[in-house]
Structures are given as structure tokens and as C-alpha cells.
Amino acid sequence: VSTTVRPRPYHHGDLRNALISAGVELARQGGPAAIVLREAARRVGVSPNAAYRHFTDLSELVDAVAERAFATLAESMTDELAKCRPSGDAQIDAWQRLRATGRGYVHFAVAEPGLFAVAFDSTEGDPRAGHEPVPGPWGILIDALQGLVAAGLLAPDSVDAAASTAWSTVHGLSLLLLGPMRQPSAAARERMIEATLDMIGTGLRQSRG
Amino acid sequence: VSTTVRPRPYHHGDLRNALISAGVELARQGGPAAIVLREAARRVGVSPNAAYRHFTDLSELVDAVAERAFATLAESMTDELAKCRPSGDAQIDAWQRLRATGRGYVHFAVAEPGLFAVAFDSTEGDPRAGHEPVPGPWGILIDALQGLVAAGLLAPDSVDAAASTAWSTVHGLSLLLLGPMRQPSAAARERMIEATLDMIGTGLRQSRG
DNA sequence: TGTACATCAGTGAACGCGCGTTCACTGATGTAC
DNA sequence: TGTACATCAGTGAACGCGCGTTCACTGATGTAC
Numbered sequence: 001v002s003t004t005v006r007p008r009p010y011h012h013g014d015l016r017n018a019l020i021s022a023g024v025e026l027a028r029q030g031g032p033a034a035i036v037l038r039e040a041a042r043r044v045g046v047s048p049n050a051a052y053r054h055f056t057d058l059s060e061l062v063d064a065v066a067e068r069a070f071a072t073l074a075e076s077m078t079d080e081l082a083k084c085r086p087s088g089d090a091q092i093d094a095w096q097r098l099r100a101t102g103r104g105y106v107h108f109a110v111a112e113p114g115l116f117a118v119a120f121d122s123t124e125g126d127p128r129a130g131h132e133p134v135p136g137p138w139g140i141l142i143d144a145l146q147g148l149v150a151a152g153l154l155a156p157d158s159v160d161a162a163a164s165t166a167w168s169t170v171h172g173l174s175l176l177l178l179g180p181m182r183q184p185s186a187a188a189r190e191r192m193i194e195a196t197l198d199m200i201g202t203g204l205r206q207s208r209g
Numbered sequence: 210v211s212t213t214v215r216p217r218p219y220h221h222g223d224l225r226n227a228l229i230s231a232g233v234e235l236a237r238q239g240g241p242a243a244i245v246l247r248e249a250a251r252r253v254g255v256s257p258n259a260a261y262r263h264f265t266d267l268s269e270l271v272d273a274v275a276e277r278a279f280a281t282l283a284e285s286m287t288d289e290l291a292k293c294r295p296s297g298d299a300q301i302d303a304w305q306r307l308r309a310t311g312r313g314y315v316h317f318a319v320a321e322p323g324l325f326a327v328a329f330d331s332t333e334g335d336p337r338a339g340h341e342p343v344p345g346p347w348g349i350l351i352d353a354l355q356g357l358v359a360a361g362l363l364a365p366d367s368v369d370a371a372a373s374t375a376w377s378t379v380h381g382l383s384l385l386l387l388g389p390m391r392q393p394s395a396a397a398r399e400r401m402i403e404a405t406l407d408m409i410g411t412g413l414r415q416s417r418g
Numbered sequence: 419t420g421t422a423c424a425t426c427a428g429t430g431a432a433c434g435c436g437c438g439t440t441c442a443c444t445g446a447t448g449t450a451c
Numbered sequence: 452t453g454t455a456c457a458t459c460a461g462t463g464a465a466c467g468c469g470c471g472t473t474c475a476c477t478g479a480t481g482t483a484c
Contacts, residue, residue: 010479057471219444
């Protein structure tokens with residue numbers, strides 16, 4: 001095979017993206033601290049300083065990885081939303097869609113703890129700020145809550161408060177499942193998730209009255 | 210003054226504790242990663258290797274710092290409990306005491322983000338495992354829930370589920386307040402805390418029926 | 419169509435840094451007789 | 452009460468490591484004429 005090895009061209013062609021991908025891989029395994037510039041370069045097969053053509057700083061690479069992590073989190077939420085089948089009852093559907101966003105959030109956290117940590121480690125300011133053009137996790141949650149409003153299940157001026165409570169609950173559950181309450185079985189985990197989503201629901205119903 | 214400076218004795222006398230305290234201080238400022246053996250030794254005024262008389266490892270120092278962090282968290286919860294004044298109504302009091310534990314938890318997280326991070330970074334297994342002889346955060350929460358049971362407000366076999374939901378909610382709120390939703394005013398923060406505690410209450414009331 | 423040359427994207431070697439940890443040591447302490 | 456000596460708790464110097472970053476450089480690319 002050695003004769004047919006295509007020699008790597010001098011110019012990589014897409015080094016910036018390749019480095020970010022390597023960074024994502026590192027983050028998946030070891031969280032934010034594992035994003036190491038030299039190691040990313042090593043994996044891409046490039047000298048460490050080549051990275052400086054594309055990032056002024058290590059922190060810029062980390063930011064780029066965090067952005068991808070956020071996008072993947074949003075994707076997990078929309079994936080779960082896509083599984084929702086209309087029931088014919090608009091109110092039931094609205095609740096289901098809210099649950100789906102939460103479920104997607106927690107599933108991502110459990111499946112990708114490293115990326116999850118990166119997303120919330122390097123968040124400067126709040127996630128409401130855009131990760132445009134695709135709506136980020138916050139936007140997706142707000143959309144789901146607007147769905148409740150449209151179905152007459154939530155007062156329009158309760159959306160912000162509802163969002164922050166729902167987010168914090170789901171975020172907390174995620175960290176609990178990753179850390180102090182690592183569950184042995186996936187089934188037990190799903191039970192905890194659904195129980196927590198129940199609680200969010202009853203909380204929101206209550207605050208409506 | 211220089212003549213009256215008492216020369217530091219060759220033997221420190223309490224180096225282990227001094228190093229842990231230095232580690233706590235480092236953790237307060239920079240979280241788990243800031244616990245650096247050489248720096249701790251530097252602050253105590255001792256050579257780096259002296260630490261190895263008291264810890265086999267850096268990780269052993271980190272563990273000791275985490276233990277202190279856990280104790281301080283528990284303290285914050287009991288402090289808040291101590292503020293509860295009996296109202297004459299056992300049911301109201303039981304709710305108030307549960308709220309107090311949650312409030313103490315979140316207050317600690319907001320006041321000491323670095324220590325809070327250490328506590329949950331290095332948690333091996335779950336926090337239910339003892340930090341004896343004083344009851345840890347988990348024990349304090351369980352106690353408060355047993356209070357609800359005693360007041361006839363919670364089914365005895367719901368305690369575990371209630372504990373994990375309550376914990377995850379309060380934990381999530383803490384992280385949210387530290388990160389994505391850093392609040393400008395203390396008042397706004399307290400409002401969010403109380404709103405979340407409300408939600409935990411309605412959630413538990415619901416699951417009782 | 420060809421050639422000069424600016425620009426871009428890499429290389430290789432080296433830097434200084436702070437870290438955890440180990441080595442051989444020395445000063446202080448406490449116990450046995 | 453004094454002295455020998457084991458033990459304990461420190462010191463000072465050094466190690467190897469991997470890191471982020473900088474330097475002067477070279478190979479490839481694209482544009483002007």
C-alpha cells in the first residue's frame with residue numbers, strides 16, 4: 001500500500017474546520033480542559049503553529065468548539081421535536097412539544113457530557129444571545145412555550161419566567177444524571193426524566209391560574 | 210518591627226490543615242482546576258514537597274478540599290433552616306423547612322461558585338454517601354422531606370423520588386444563576402429562587418395525590 | 419500563453435513557563451535507659 | 452536529670468513533561484501584465 005499512499009498536500013484546504021472537529025473530539029472525551037491546541041494540530045497532522053493562521057488564540061478555538069456544541073444540543077432538541085406526532089388535540093400537542101425539547105436537552109447532556117460541559121463552560125453572557133442563523137436551544141424552548149401560549153395554556157407574559165424555570169430544571173436534572181446521580185439503567189434514567197418533565201408541566205399549569 | 214518578627218518554626222504544626230485551607234482559598238477563586246499543589250505550598254510558606262508528608266497525591270488534596278466544600282454547603286443549608294420560626298401550623302412549618310434547605314443550597318452556590326464547582330466536580334459516586342459525622346446536604350434534604358411525611362404531606366415511599374427531583378431542580382437553578390442567567394440584581398435572583406421553590410412545592414403536592 | 423511576484427498557508431526549531439513529583443538531605447522532636 | 456538515637460517534618464535542587472506561543476523560514480497559489 002505504501003506506494004499508493006496519496007501524499008498529503010502542502011495546503012490542507014480546510015484546516016480551520018479540521019481543527020475545530022479535532023477539538024470537538026477532544027472535548028467529547030475530556031471536556032473543556034481537554035481542548036488542547038497542540039493535540040488538535042497533532043491529530044490533524046499539522047504543526048502546532050499552523051493553527052495560528054486560523055485562530056489568534058487557543059481561546060478562539062475553544063469558542064468555536066463551544067459553538068458547535070451548542071448547535072449539536074439544539075439539534076438534539078429538534079430531533080426530539082421531529083418525533084412528535086400530532087394527536088388532533090392542539091393542547092396535548094403543545095405539551096408534548098415542550099416535553100420533547102426538554103427530553104432532547106437531557107438526552108444530549110447524558111450522551112455527550114464533554115460537549116455539554118464545553119457549551120456551558122464558555123458561555124459568555126446568556127444563551128439567549130444568538131447562535132444564528134439556526135435557532136439555538138433557548139430559541140427552541142421559547143418556540144415551544146409560544147406553542148403553549150397559542151394553545152391558550154400559558155399567559156403570554158409568563159413566557160420568560162416559564163422559560164427560565166423550565167431551563168433550570170432540565171439543566172439541573174442533566175447535571176444530576178451526569179454526576180451525583182449517575183443511574184445504572186437507561187430505563188431508570190428515562191423514568192427520572194419523564195418525572196421531571198411532569199413536574200415542569202404541573203408547575204406551569206399552576207402558575208397559569 | 211523586623212526584630213520582633215517571630216521566626217517561623219521548622220515544624221509547621223498543622224501543615225495538613227493549612228494546605229487544605231490554602232486549597233479552599235484557591236478553589237474559591239478559580240474552581241477545581243485552580244487547586245494547585247505548588248501554589249498551596251507557596252501560600253503556606255512551605256516547600257512544595259513538604260505537602261507529600263501529608264498527601265500522597267495532588268488528588269488527595271483536592272478530595273480534602275471537596276470535603277470541606279461539601280461541609281460548607283451543608284452549613285449554608287442548616288443556617289437557613291435555623292432561621293425558620295415555628296408558625297404553630299406543623300404543615301406550614303414543614304414546607305418552610307424544605308424551602309429553607311433549597312434556599313441555603315442556592316445561596317451557597319451563588320456565593321461560592323468555585324467551592325460549589327469543586328464539590329460537584331470531584332464527587333465520586335453520589336452525595337448520599339456520607340460526609341460523616343455531620344449530615345451532608347443530601348441528609349439534610351431527606352430530613353426536611355421526612356418532615357413533610359411526618360406532617361402527612363408526603364407519602365413515605367415518595368421520599369426518594371421527591372429528593373431527586375427537588376435536588377435536581379435546585380441544582381439546576383444554581384448553575385443557571387451562575388452561568389447562562391447571571392442576574393443583575395440580588396432581588397431578581399431571590400425572586401427566581403422563590404419561584405423555583407414554589408414550583409417544587411406544587412410538584413410535590415401534585416405527586417402526593 | 420507565459421512569466422514576475424505578492425500573498426497565503428504551511429514547516430521546524432525553539433522559548434519560557436508552571437506543573438507534579440522525586441532525590442538526598444537536615445533540623446526538630448520524643449522516647450528509652 | 453542527662454544523653455543516644457530513631458523518627459518525624461521539613462528543605463533545596465532538580466527531573467521531565469506538555470503546554471501555548473513566537474521566530475524565521477519555505478512551498479504553493481493566484482493575479483497583473
